């Protein structure tokens with residue numbers, strides 16, 4: 001079981017003006033997070049943390065491949081991802097997220113455990129959200145690479161749908177006139 005502890009950063013322990021952390025993400029990362037959108041993948045995440053006056057600036061760069069369901073045939077497909085994201089993190093009295101400004105509680109982690117003298121930022125969900133946002137809205141296999149059985153069913157369905165459209169045509173006005181007479 002992959003522990004997510006290594007993604008938790010004590011902001012108060014950062015000494016250098018800029019700290020760069022590198023993470024290799026694999027299926028165990030996604031299993032440990034248990035998010036619904038992505039369950040498998042192999043990616044590299046680079047997190048750069050810059051200390052500024054009163055806040056921290058975090059830059060994420062993530063590259064790799066995630067496994068997602070193809071929109072057309074629902075089989076797994078590999079989706080290449082390259083994503084950049086930026087967050088501002090402040091240390092405050094309680095945890096909050098507002099747009100791209102995150103406040104971490106001074107002396108607590110996100111599970112509200114007392115951690116005297118620390119301010120813990122859990123980057124695992126920020127990394128996950130960055131990956132999810134980078135998945136194209138429409139993701140399908142390359143032409144001809146979809147599951148062949150499913151492709152056949154889909155072709156039949158789309159043929160059915162076009163004949164449905166024909167029967168949805170507005171009723172011939174002469175027929176409506178006759179129906180009105182019949183109702184009287």
Ligand SMILES: [Zn+2]
Nearest residue numbers: 070073141146
């Ligand atoms: Zn497909």
